Amino acid sequence: MRSSLRTMRVLIYIYVINSCMKICQTGPCKFDVRCQCRKAKNRYVEVNCSSKKITRIPNLLESTVLLNVSHNLIDSISKELLKAANHLLVLDLSFNRLSSINITTFTGLMKLRYLSLDNNKLEYNDHIFPEGIFKPLKSLSHLSLKNNNYYSMHPDRNFPDKTISDLSELETLELDVTGKYFGEGFDKLLNLKSLILGNRDFFSMSNTTFSNTRNLQNIVLHGIEKVKFRKGSFRKLRYLKHLEISFNSKLGGMISPVEDIAEDFKFTSIETLKLGQTSISLPKFPLCILNNELYTTNITEIYITDHRRKAGHFPVSIGPTPPTLRIFGFIEQWSHSIYN
Numbered sequence: 001m002r003s004s005l006r007t008m009r010v011l012i013y014i015y016v017i018n019s020c021m022k023i024c025q026t027g028p029c030k031f032d033v034r035c036q037c038r039k040a041k042n043r044y045v046e047v048n049c050s051s052k053k054i055t056r057i058p059n060l061l062e063s064t065v066l067l068n069v070s071h072n073l074i075d076s077i078s079k080e081l082l083k084a085a086n087h088l089l090v091l092d093l094s095f096n097r098l099s100s101i102n103i104t105t106f107t108g109l110m111k112l113r114y115l116s117l118d119n120n121k122l123e124y125n126d127h128i129f130p131e132g133i134f135k136p137l138k139s140l141s142h143l144s145l146k147n148n149n150y151y152s153m154h155p156d157r158n159f160p161d162k163t164i165s166d167l168s169e170l171e172t173l174e175l176d177v178t179g180k181y182f183g184e185g186f187d188k189l190l191n192l193k194s195l196i197l198g199n200r201d202f203f204s205m206s207n208t209t210f211s212n213t214r215n216l217q218n219i220v221l222h223g224i225e226k227v228k229f230r231k232g233s234f235r236k237l238r239y240l241k242h243l244e245i246s247f248n249s250k251l252g253g254m255i256s257p258v259e260d261i262a263e264d265f266k267f268t269s270i271e272t273l274k275l276g277q278t279s280i281s282l283p284k285f286p287l288c289i290l291n292n293e294l295y296t297t298n299i300t301e302i303y304i305t306d307h308r309r310k311a312g313h314f315p316v317s318i319g320p321t322p323p324t325l326r327i328f329g330f331i332e333q334w335s336h337s338i339y340n
């Protein structure tokens, strides 16, 4: 009896110590007063300086694992500022005024996994993104550079592919659409699974567009006024599972007929398709074509939006649907769903 009481006391004591350690280890920490600093696990800290009108990144504690300086007025980063923060995992520099970056800015960030530079003024060229600038980022898996190339004098110039080729761990890349093709350096990104592209009035794809990005599983094209493609555009993407083209877009969508790519999907691992189309008067309702060409794939979901009501009438007969198809959604002024 007595010994079990003692055991219980010891247990309660351990419990109290344990919960104190958890509470005492987390909580606020000392840093630049404009920012929120929070202790995370193992004495690491997370810093949030978002939306504080700051023009310079404050000197960082070495133990910083997350730094969010988004929505500020930062127009430069002194050369070696981030070097000390060599435990940094997440760095959000989005919505600032950067128009260039020092070549050594990323030195030391070998653990960084997430980097957002979106919504700055970083034009895509060899001068702004010189070869080697990403070399220190050995662990980077997510990079966002979207909404930067807007005012570029040469919007057709491809993103410097030798520069990107250093990011061997990269899995997700968000980019403004540039030219027609991803250069040979993309061939080195063996882990690149997701490509999110947007912000352009026009994008035209062909059988060479994705020839250096063969391991892609997801492609999302959004905010592009006119998307064109030719036969073979997706044929080489044997792991492609999810394709989305201007689906949630009022702005625009596909201007090429689905016929041109439907056959490509037989060579992929396609499971979900979300297609938004404009200004195509279709000779055939797209689902009839997709049903036929996708019959032998593992497709489970197809969604089509018709932004301009040009897809014709929903046909009486759509042909046999692929056995794996679970959801078909068609959205115009009216919508239809078929579940089987």
Ligand SMILES: *[C@@H]1O[C@H](CO)[C@@H](O)[C@H](O)[C@H]1NC(C)=O
Pocket (backbone or CB within 6 Å): 036, 048, 049, 050, 051
């Ligand atoms: C970061 O700070 C901004 C502005 O004070 C606030 O709106 C946001 O919720 C904070 N984020 C987190 C994750 O605490």
Ligand SMILES: *[C@@H]1O[C@H](CO)[C@@H](O)[C@H](O)[C@H]1NC(C)=O
Pocket (backbone or CB within 6 Å): 050, 068, 069, 070, 090, 091, 092
């Ligand atoms: C940074 O803060 C902004 C605003 O609070 C938020 O929208 C964004 O998701 C944060 N970034 C990261 C990587 O958490």
Ligand SMILES: *[C@@H]1O[C@H](CO)[C@@H](O)[C@H](O)[C@H]1NC(C)=O
Pocket (backbone or CB within 6 Å): 075, 076, 077, 078, 079, 080, 100, 101, 102
């Ligand atoms: C590059 O670093 C120098 C020196 O640290 C700094 O004065 C300059 O503003 C930085 N430039 C950019 C574009 O960040």
Ligand SMILES: *[C@@H]1O[C@H](CO)[C@@H](O)[C@H](O)[C@H]1NC(C)=O
Pocket (backbone or CB within 6 Å): 207, 208, 232
């Ligand atoms: C790409 O398509 C063109 C015709 O548009 C064809 O001549 C060429 O052989 C194709 N290339 C590859 C690699 O499939």
Ligand SMILES: *[C@@H]1O[C@H](CO)[C@@H](O)[C@H](O)[C@H]1NC(C)=O
Pocket (backbone or CB within 6 Å): 268, 269, 270, 296, 297, 298
């Ligand atoms: C469909 O899925 C099955 C089972 O997961 C798989 O063996 C087959 O290769 C897949 N077919 C295609 C075309 O992806």
